[in-house]
Amino acid sequence: xxxxxxxxxxxxxxxxxxxxxxxxxxxxxxxxxxxxxxxxxxxxxxxxxxxxxxxxxxxxxxxxxxxxxxxxxxxxxxxxxxxxxxxxxxxxxxxxxxxxxxxxxxxxxxxxxxxxxxxxxxxxxxxxxxxxxxxxxxxxxxxxxxxxxxxxxxxxxxxxxxxxxxxxxxxxxxxxxxxxxxxxxxxxxx
Amino acid sequence: xxxxxxxxxxxxxxxxxxxxxxxxxxxxxxxxxxxxxxxxxxxxxxxxxxxxxxxxxxxxxxxxxxxxxxxxxxxxxxxxxxxxxxxxxxxxxxxxxxxxxxxxxxxxxxxxxxxxxxxxxxxxxxxxxxxxxxxxxxxxxxxxxxxxxxxxxxxxxxxxxxxxxxxxxxxxxxxxxxxxxxxxxxx
Numbered sequence: 001x002x003x004x005x006x007x008x009x010x011x012x013x014x015x016x017x018x019x020x021x022x023x024x025x026x027x028x029x030x031x032x033x034x035x036x037x038x039x040x041x042x043x044x045x046x047x048x049x050x051x052x053x054x055x056x057x058x059x060x061x062x063x064x065x066x067x068x069x070x071x072x073x074x075x076x077x078x079x080x081x082x083x084x085x086x087x088x089x090x091x092x093x094x095x096x097x098x099x100x101x102x103x104x105x106x107x108x109x110x111x112x113x114x115x116x117x118x119x120x121x122x123x124x125x126x127x128x129x130x131x132x133x134x135x136x137x138x139x140x141x142x143x144x145x146x147x148x149x150x151x152x153x154x155x156x157x158x159x160x161x162x163x164x165x166x167x168x169x170x171x172x173x174x175x176x177x178x179x180x181x182x183x184x185x186x187x188x189x190x
Numbered sequence: 191x192x193x194x195x196x197x198x199x200x201x202x203x204x205x206x207x208x209x210x211x212x213x214x215x216x217x218x219x220x221x222x223x224x225x226x227x228x229x230x231x232x233x234x235x236x237x238x239x240x241x242x243x244x245x246x247x248x249x250x251x252x253x254x255x256x257x258x259x260x261x262x263x264x265x266x267x268x269x270x271x272x273x274x275x276x277x278x279x280x281x282x283x284x285x286x287x288x289x290x291x292x293x294x295x296x297x298x299x300x301x302x303x304x305x306x307x308x309x310x311x312x313x314x315x316x317x318x319x320x321x322x323x324x325x326x327x328x329x330x331x332x333x334x335x336x337x338x339x340x341x342x343x344x345x346x347x348x349x350x351x352x353x354x355x356x357x358x359x360x361x362x363x364x365x366x367x368x369x370x371x372x373x374x375x376x377x
Contacts, residue, residue: 014200080321112319115283162320 041103041174041182051183054098054175056089056147060185061154065166072129079162082125083189085171086136090152099143101176104157106187108165116157125158139173166190224344224354231360237353240286240317241278242343245324247359248272248377249336250370253328255308264304269366271329273341273359274376279317287313288347289327293335300347302330310376326376337361 045051050059064084067076076082083106106114116122116138126135136156147153161169166189174182229235234243250270254263264270277286289312291299301313305328312325327341338361344354370377 078321111281113282114318118316160318160321162318165320 038176038179040180041172042180044172044182044184046170046184046186048185051185052092053173053181053183054178055093055095056091058087058089058173058183060171060187061086061088063171063187063189065189066129068163079164081161081163081166083159083161083166083169083187085157085159085187087139087155087171087173087185088152089142089147089155091147091149094149095146097143098177099139099146099175102139102143102173103175104139104155104171104173106159106161106169106171107184108168109170112165114159114161116159122156122158126156143175222350224349224352226354226356228356228358230358235355235357236278236280237355239279239281239353240284240343240345240355241280242286242355242357243276244273244341244357244359245276246272246274246377247339248274248370249366250368252369253305253308253372254369255372257307257309262307266330268330268332269336270302270305270370271331271336271339272370272372272377273327273329274324275312275327275341276322276324277312277315277317278322279319281319283316283318284345285313285316286343286345288342288344288349289313289329290342290347291327291329291331292340292342293331294337294339295335297335298342299329299331299335302328304330308372309374310372324376326372328372 045053047058050057052058062084063086064071065081066072066074066084067081069075074082085104085106087104104116117125119138119141122138123135126133136154138157139155142153142155157171169187169189170184171187172182172184174180225237227235227237231244231247234241248271250272252263252265253270253272254261256262271291273289273291289301293299301311305311306314308326308328310325312323312327315323315325317323339359341357341359342354343357345352
């Protein structure tokens with residue numbers, strides 16, 4: 001009797017091994033998929049005006065296109081253009097660390113994506129363009145000290161893009177906690 | 191008690207199956223390794239995310255450049271290999287930080303840190319989609335390694351599931367000189 005029970009348990013343990021291995025693979029894959037989802041932007045809310053995201057109302061404050069000689073009489077070589085994007089975020093609640101790993105990028109509708117210049121180069125350009133003013137921080141630095149409720153923060157990011165992409169550029173913004181959700185504004189640069 | 195015959199009949203095939211699976215499964219490093227694209231110096235080699243066109247491969251005993259107004263001259267007991275190239279990014283802003291030269295013996299030589307401050311070092315640049323950029327990679331290696339070299343480029347060293355481009359460099363295109371001046375516009 002005891003032997004029969006022991007034998008049943010033995011076979012049951014052996015038979016359950018494939019199911020346990022499969023379950024471990026599925027759980028691991030699910031975790032990886034969740035991690036991957038927090039790195040991509042697929043659910044993008046495109047706004048003409050104001051958009052609510054990550055505890056704040058966001059709007060596109062100002063966009064500058066430099067390099068073709070029209071703004072600041074700056075001419076960059078060849079097809080190179082500098083796009084400066086300013087966004088204003090007004091906090092609608094206590095943000096805390098909800099803006100962690102904030103990412104701002106430009107996209108052109110064909111899948112190409114431009115990332116912002118690094119902080120030191122961006123600040124150097126700001127000082128060259130406007131020597132009397134402190135450079136405006138990007139999203140990453142602002143996320144470390146977000147504005148309190150009902151206060152606004154100005155965020156500036158700079159991008160180097162080819163001239164042919166300028167007319168179709170959109171800016172996208174996302175935070176790690178909310179990805180793959182993101183918000184976007186068309187830049188309407190011509 | 192479990193009888194030995196069914197146990198053996200179960201364990202032996204399962205062990206054989208597991209051994210077969212283990213023997214035929216590619217190693218993890220291969221499964222998650224680089225996505226390789228290979229070409230020759232005469233062509234533009236393109237991967238999904240970036241592309242490279244090698245323009246010149248120069249050999250020299252001494253390289254010279256100016257750094258912050260100060261003349262720098264670097265000598266070697268081997269040979270300096272300076273590769274000038276054009277990089278293109280297709281999908282996203284990216285650096286190409288990893289450059290390795292595989293020599294005649296198969297040994298790999300990473301970029302020289304001694305020449306890391308030379309002007310136009312490509313691995314210090316960030317490549318923007320739609321804006322090709324030109325520059326140089328500098329290597330220092332023994333003289334007998336310079337035949338049949340292969341340049342290997344990727345975003346980071348030891349890429350995993352990311353593009354890696356290999357370019358076979360032309361032997362007869364490797365001109366040798368005593369001193370090579372690296373200017374702001376390259377070589």
